[in-house]
Amino acid sequence: xxxxxxxxxxxxxxxxxxxxxxxxxxxxxxxxxxxxxxxxxxxxxxxxxxxxxxxxxxxxxxxxxxxxxxxxxxxxxxxxxxxxxxxxxxxxxxxxxxxxxxxxxxxxxxxxxxxxxxxxxxxxxxxxxxxxxxxxxxxxxxxxxxxxxxxxxxxxxxxxxxxxxxxxxxxxxxxxxxxxxxxxxxxxxxxxxxxxxxxxxxxxxxxxxxxxxxxxxxxxxxxxxxxxxxxxxxxxxxxxxxxxxxxxxx
Amino acid sequence: xxxxxxxxxxxxxxxxxxxxxxxxxxxxxxxxxxxxxxxxxxxxxxxxxxxxxxxxxxxxxxxxxxxxxxxxxxxxxxxxxxxxxxxxxxxxxxxxxxxxxxxxxxxxxxxxxxxxxxxxxxxxxxxxxxxxxxxxxxxxxxxxxxxxxxxxxxxxxxxxxxxxxxxxxxxxxxxxxxxxxxxxxxxxxxxxxxxxxxxxxxxxxxxxxxxxxxxxxxxxxxxxxxxxxxxxxxxxxxxxxxxxxxxxxxxxxxxxxxxxxxxxxxxxxxxxxxx
Numbered sequence: 001x002x003x004x005x006x007x008x009x010x011x012x013x014x015x016x017x018x019x020x021x022x023x024x025x026x027x028x029x030x031x032x033x034x035x036x037x038x039x040x041x042x043x044x045x046x047x048x049x050x051x052x053x054x055x056x057x058x059x060x061x062x063x064x065x066x067x068x069x070x071x072x073x074x075x076x077x078x079x080x081x082x083x084x085x086x087x088x089x090x091x092x093x094x095x096x097x098x099x100x101x102x103x104x105x106x107x108x109x110x111x112x113x114x115x116x117x118x119x120x121x122x123x124x125x126x127x128x129x130x131x132x133x134x135x136x137x138x139x140x141x142x143x144x145x146x147x148x149x150x151x152x153x154x155x156x157x158x159x160x161x162x163x164x165x166x167x168x169x170x171x172x173x174x175x176x177x178x179x180x181x182x183x184x185x186x187x188x189x190x191x192x193x194x195x196x197x198x199x200x201x202x203x204x205x206x207x208x209x210x211x212x213x214x215x216x217x218x219x220x221x222x223x224x225x226x227x228x229x230x231x232x233x234x235x236x237x238x239x240x241x242x243x244x245x246x247x248x249x250x
Numbered sequence: 251x252x253x254x255x256x257x258x259x260x261x262x263x264x265x266x267x268x269x270x271x272x273x274x275x276x277x278x279x280x281x282x283x284x285x286x287x288x289x290x291x292x293x294x295x296x297x298x299x300x301x302x303x304x305x306x307x308x309x310x311x312x313x314x315x316x317x318x319x320x321x322x323x324x325x326x327x328x329x330x331x332x333x334x335x336x337x338x339x340x341x342x343x344x345x346x347x348x349x350x351x352x353x354x355x356x357x358x359x360x361x362x363x364x365x366x367x368x369x370x371x372x373x374x375x376x377x378x379x380x381x382x383x384x385x386x387x388x389x390x391x392x393x394x395x396x397x398x399x400x401x402x403x404x405x406x407x408x409x410x411x412x413x414x415x416x417x418x419x420x421x422x423x424x425x426x427x428x429x430x431x432x433x434x435x436x437x438x439x440x441x442x443x444x445x446x447x448x449x450x451x452x453x454x455x456x457x458x459x460x461x462x463x464x465x466x467x468x469x470x471x472x473x474x475x476x477x478x479x480x481x482x483x484x485x486x487x488x489x490x491x492x493x494x495x496x497x498x499x500x501x502x503x504x505x506x507x508x509x510x511x512x513x514x515x516x517x518x519x520x521x522x523x524x525x
Contacts, residue, residue: 082401085399159400
């Protein structure tokens, strides 16, 4: 299907990023269309998470540009960046729940600071709605330390959803989880995409998750996006690097 | 500081240095960058503390956490120092027939030097390391990044609130330690004489003027600010894994303790000129 320029809500143009002498990203080009779920596959330490952090402005590329909703992230001032970030959710690899706050406070925290001026009653409704979406309403008054790894990921996803983002960036959403919980998280990602109609960029090396959630996959090798296609297309590839990912799933 | 506490701290610091659990500059350039980084960080506090949004609720929570929860440790230490100081002073002053000067001497020593410095050093050990470890652990577990992407200024929420709390609470804790220390002094004095508590306190404050009190109080604000800024700076810049959290906490204690002594020295010089 042909996509118009307006459908491209995320455009990475020739971005490069180095840490000291280590060149992590080299001339990366990536376009993500509205409603799409793009998965970035690659070995550990190849800069997949760096791409996500460049998209949300936690890191800035050394060269090239990151355009989100037609705005160049590097050129935004603090207020403009804050406005763009309100439309982007970020699910951190560790969940990154605030461990000094109960689940309710963790979820209310971004709402209170978003400037959306939600009153107490509506805030409680919103918190309960997203917790119901991830199936963890019973954990509302628990501390993060009382939750299992899978539960923490679900709560983190609920916190990501609470500001109604248009794009969600998932940084290794199933890492460290058992296969059953990983599948539950993957199914939850699909459910959230259908329910909230969000565009997603998923960084992972979990092929089961990749197969379930992706509408398109890009492969990162030595800092370069080397292959692109659907799961079925890449599964048939004869490229040794690509085959390495799919064979590990057998 | 008691001898035992001094020895314990020295051993702890030496062990930390040997096992590389503390930051040690490997070159003068690294030291310069660290000092510059800390200075810019400290300056940013003043830049952000007066600009909205004001995190009043979090600042009050930090004041409670930093101040109220330190009361027992500071109280016990202050009491023991007042008691010991008096017990050790009585025989010496008695030799010169100056036992009546004990309350004044204890009060001067406590209020001018021992109270503020010892309280600040204990505060650096308890609160400085706690802040370094807490923010450091938030940094390495990406909680600071999570705050940033959710539209919150983490510097304001984590750093400004804590530095404000340490700057406000340390002077109050010093006053509290001084009062408890004087009670300790009275108790020690009552072992050897029949001095009433009223007379003890009248004697104690008879030789203290505003010129003594003011510099002593002013320096405690700087002590509190230094402990807060160093703890936050070490934690905020803790990266590369959980090991850095421990290093941040240790380094926060060492640098803030050192700063307390340096500020005390500078304060004496400046106040001597002013007053």
